[in-house]
Amino acid sequence: MKDLAERVMRGEQRAIARLITHAENSSPIAAEAMGRLHSSSGRAQVIGITGVMGAGKSTLIAEIAMEYRRKGRTVGIIAIDPTSPFSGGALLGDRIRMMSITSDPEIFIRSMGTRGMLGGLTGAVYDVVEILDAAGKDVIIVETVGVGQAEVDIIKIADTTVVVTVPGLGDSIQAFKAGIMEIADIFVVNKADRPGFERIMAELSSMVEISHMPGERGVPIVPTVAKEQEGVSELVDEIDAHQAFLKQSTAFEEHRRRRYEAELVEIVRKRLMNLIFDESVFKERIEKLVERIYAKETDPYSAAQEILTTVLK
Amino acid sequence: MEGKIRVLVAKPGLDGHDRGAKVVARALRDAGMEVIYTGLHQTAEMIVNTALQEDVDVVGLSLLSGAHMTLFRDVTKILKERDMIDVLVVGGGIIPEEDVPGLKEAGVNGVFGPGTPLEDIVTFIKENVKR
Ligand SMILES: Nc1nc2c(ncn2[C@@H]2O[C@H](COP(=O)(O)OP(=O)(O)OP(=O)(O)O)[C@@H](O)[C@H]2O)c(=O)[nH]1
């Protein structure tokens, strides 16, 4: 296993795939290999694609990937779908729309379940980005489920966040929760072939105008018909323009620093959680404490303090 | 550990029905597995490529046409060529009884005809994953 990191850096598909699994399972092998990969990562351009369910994100990503391939750049794709909170299983179906690119050896696609507890992104996503980066992929595209915390988490990982919406969502702007307006570096109105297109373009434009501060970069709105490859090269131009914009100032470096910060905090959080909850001893202990809380012999705060005292001693 | 069984459910060949494959995919998800579903018309090469990148423990092939023998064989052959011997291969669909021994010989570990209870497929996978 010692050469796993080495094989990843040589771009070997099998090694990349296996290390991603180790990272998803938080195995010690991953921790060792990730440590060795770090110095070779940081070169890739990371693009986040998020938006409402069924907006055409996967279809669009396949087209974006092909556009980058035409420019001679290699691509990694991380497609994230929600893990069922009931069974812990997941149905990962984004590849259905990426069939046209599955035979290109310079495109590596990985599907992931969120696995996380609160519907946010798992810490493993940071690792997978870093693995694909160290493996030499020039562009890494991350697709996230368009609900809840995951779509906000994406900005910590991506250099450029693209928010995809579609016509005909009823009161479309209302459907955009407060957070999502703020995370977009670029808006895409996909399915521009559908009725209601003019309306959502107008609504979005006025939203963007209202929130635009003088001196700030305006958020472009790009119409696309992903199914017909329309608007995709314009979108890629906007993505690259945003990347160039970031690099003009210290914004890019600052952004990367914040990504490492988020990753570091995530690792510590995860290790702490494992320390507290994974060991069977603690599971037993928690059961006993629950009994005592139920019997009113103690209260949740005192019980929590008891656990923390043992963990931190 | 937090490892989950990862399964690729693929639909090789040209027939256009994937209801059966979707039902199985959902059952595996409900059994706590991560199921990668790829849709219709996959070639053997595409299936193995996907299995490799997704690092799956299991490849499940669904088929409703008579072409299953060659298609199943192609998949197991390419898996072997790529040294992916630790991947469990199962097949389901309308498969005549007399074809089953040949399929097993070709490296298909489990064969499930129509009407197999979904629990049986789940149990077989859980008991036979190779890592
Ligand atoms: N009319 C129209 N349909 C499209 C367009 N782009 C994608 N679709 C269709 O929209 C449906 C959903 O596409 P996906 O790419 O799976 O959407 P998604 O956002 O990845 O979906 P989830 O991952 O499930 O949230 C598919 O049936 C696509 O064929 C488009 O530009 N116009």
Ligand SMILES: [Mg+2]
């Ligand atoms: Mg999708």
